[in-house]
Amino acid sequence: MRTVTKDNITEIFSAYFGPETDPRVRELMLGLAQHIHDFARETSLTHDEWRKGLEFLEWAGRITTPERNEFVLLSDVLGLSSLVDMMHSAPDSTSSSVLGPFHVSNPPELALGGDLKGDFEGEVLLVNGTIRGVDGDPIPGAKLDIWQTAPNGLYSSQDPDQDIHSFHGLMTADENGRYTFTTVRPVSYTVPDDGPVGEILRAAGRHPWRPSHLHYIASAEGYKTLVTEVFPDDDPYLNEDTVFGVRDDLVMTYVPQEAGTFPQGYELSGTVKDAYSRVDFDLILSHA
Amino acid sequence: MRTVTKDNITEIFSAYFGPETDPRVRELMLGLAQHIHDFARETSLTHDEWRKGLEFLEWAGRITTPERNEFVLLSDVLGLSSLVDMMHSAPDSTSSSVLGPFHVSNPPELALGGDLKGDFEGEVLLVNGTIRGVDGDPIPGAKLDIWQTAPNGLYSSQDPDQDIHSFHGLMTADENGRYTFTTVRPVSYTVPDDGPVGEILRAAGRHPWRPSHLHYIASAEGYKTLVTEVFPDDDPYLNEDTVFGVRDDLVMTYVPQEAGTFPQGYELSGTVKDAYSRVDFDLILSHA
Numbered sequence: 296m297r298t299v300t301k302d303n304i305t306e307i308f309s310a311y312f313g314p315e316t317d318p319r320v321r322e323l324m325l326g327l328a329q330h331i332h333d334f335a336r337e338t339s340l341t342h343d344e345w346r347k348g349l350e351f352l353e354w355a356g357r358i359t360t361p362e363r364n365e366f367v368l369l370s371d372v373l374g375l376s377s378l379v380d381m382m383h384s385a386p387d388s389t390s391s392s393v394l395g396p397f398h399v400s401n402p403p404e405l406a407l408g409g410d411l412k413g414d415f416e417g418e419v420l421l422v423n424g425t426i427r428g429v430d431g432d433p434i435p436g437a438k439l440d441i442w443q444t445a446p447n448g449l450y451s452s453q454d455p456d457q458d459i460h461s462f463h464g465l466m467t468a469d470e471n472g473r474y475t476f477t478t479v480r481p482v483s484y485t486v487p488d489d490g491p492v493g494e495i496l497r498a499a500g501r502h503p504w505r506p507s508h509l510h511y512i513a514s515a516e517g518y519k520t521l522v523t524e525v526f527p528d529d530d531p532y533l534n535e536d537t538v539f540g541v542r543d544d545l546v547m548t549y550v551p552q553e554a555g556t557f558p559q560g561y562e563l564s565g566t567v568k569d570a571y572s573r574v575d576f577d578l579i580l581s582h583a
Numbered sequence: 584m585r586t587v588t589k590d591n592i593t594e595i596f597s598a599y600f601g602p603e604t605d606p607r608v609r610e611l612m613l614g615l616a617q618h619i620h621d622f623a624r625e626t627s628l629t630h631d632e633w634r635k636g637l638e639f640l641e642w643a644g645r646i647t648t649p650e651r652n653e654f655v656l657l658s659d660v661l662g663l664s665s666l667v668d669m670m671h672s673a674p675d676s677t678s679s680s681v682l683g684p685f686h687v688s689n690p691p692e693l694a695l696g697g698d699l700k701g702d703f704e705g706e707v708l709l710v711n712g713t714i715r716g717v718d719g720d721p722i723p724g725a726k727l728d729i730w731q732t733a734p735n736g737l738y739s740s741q742d743p744d745q746d747i748h749s750f751h752g753l754m755t756a757d758e759n760g761r762y763t764f765t766t767v768r769p770v771s772y773t774v775p776d777d778g779p780v781g782e783i784l785r786a787a788g789r790h791p792w793r794p795s796h797l798h799y800i801a802s803a804e805g806y807k808t809l810v811t812e813v814f815p816d817d818d819p820y821l822n823e824d825t826v827f828g829v830r831d832d833l834v835m836t837y838v839p840q841e842a843g844t845f846p847q848g849y850e851l852s853g854t855v856k857d858a859y860s861r862v863d864f865d866l867i868l869s870h871a
Contacts, residue, residue: 334614345663373615
């Protein structure tokens with residue numbers, strides 16, 4: 296009889312695969328079992344701890360809805376989401392960063408020079424950039440899906456007081472690959488910490504904050520779609536993003552601009568009399 | 584600025600812990616992150632695979648109820664449940680084995696010599712044994728919580744046609760630590776394979792079968808509670824239990840007994856005229 300022991304269980308697990316198993320499925324499942332078994336053996340995981348882990352997953356399942364995915368959040372705070380992003384980021388393109396759970400499908404069109412802030416109060420931020428290929432040539436008509444928090448730190452899907460498309464827009468770059476729009480400065484915010492992931496963060500003595508950022512998905516025919524974020528260089532959480540999303544090339548200066556200098560050609564032109572800030576962020580897409 | 588890369592993300596994860604973090608929490612969380620990161624790096628886990636993994640967890644969450652816990656089943660088929668059992672099984676006691684998800688709380692009392700099979704048809708199985716300490720002395724009044732499948736392969740919690748306490752009983756050993764009862768032979772059965780865990784088993788070319796067994800929880804004042812199972816040595820799935828629960832010392836022979844030899848002193852005495860089987864299984868408990 297084949298006796299299962301704590302030392303041979305991984306080997307027995309590997310012997311259970313059928314002969315027709317897809318090699319990649321086998322590699323992933325065996326790798327996962329090996330690491331889970333090693334984790335349990337190295338830490339001498341107890342029944343109580345194992346049970347708490349299962350209860351954690353059940354709680355995550357109960358709290359997960361189409362609007363709030365606790366498993367994605369778990370992957371985010373463990374660094375897994377960022378790791379997968381970094382492993383598959385094309386080396387010559389702009390770095391990718393986490394998608395996060397707050398992207399809304401079918402965002403409304405945002406015209407070049409359009410405004411995202413609507414009726415919300417706050418210092419105006421003018422955002423500019425060019426979407427290029429790795430050869431440096433602009434990509435005319437590239438699409439840029441843009442979203443961010445409202446000044447209260449909430450995304451539209453978290454906030455019953457916002458329209459679902461608030462602070463979401465889909466821009467088409469001009470013939471020179473240029474995009475530009477106005478908004479208010481995004482703010483630092485906490486990931487949802489009233490569920491099991493919040494418990495983990497507290498147990499680890501970690502805060503739930505993310506540095507402020509704009510989210511982008513840039514796409515164009517013939518290029519790899521880029522999911523990324525852009526961070527201001529003066530955010531207090533830049534070095535301790537709880538979801539590990541910050542990359543060097545995604546950190547930009549928001550440059551203060553004097554009152555009365557707001558340019559023509561924007562939806563807000565003529566209405567912005569005060570000081571504002573400006574950030575320039577070019578995006579480099581690699582070939583598909 | 585602290586730049587997160589695929590190579591330093593585990594180190595940065597470890598730097599996020601607060602100074603007051605419980606050392607065991609730190610050990611478990613860091614060990615888990617290290618193994619998850621290594622798994623992702625070694626397999627070069629893609630976005631699509633990562634997303635499928637998250638969708639798997641969401642599906643497991645949706646399908647989990649108080650009666651059906653897909654996360655426990657996942658732990659079972661990955662071998663984690665058995666591994667945790669084996670790591671903490673006292674070396675001088677009877678081996679422990681998986682509790683499984685089908686135990687029912689507050690089982691009805693089962694008198695010595697009582698019967699579990701009730702109105703169900705099938706060959707009678709007479710079960711005997713003594714519950715002892717590691718020193719060999721019987722433990723008078725030890726408690727034995729017993730449960731098993733009905734002849735249709737279903738536990739009471741899976742089968743609307745069974746009373747919830749069908750094939751469940753709580754016996755108190757006599758002054759010599761002896762327990763004995765009648766039932767029908769348990770049958771081999773499949774774990775629930777209509778959910779995400781079933782998908783995993785099919786993808787791996789694995790079957791969902793468990794060899795037949797009786798479940799026991801033995802407990803007594805001053806002793807460590809033992810969760811275990813007893814398997815017949817002629818079960819076709821003995822060497823390939825899909826949840827890795829079989830241990831050498833839990834495999835017993837069900838010995839055929841001639842018709843007309845059924846003993847006195849049982850609830851079924853006088854009613855069993857046919858051949859039946861008998862299994863003897865002593866349980867050794869270690870000191871608490």
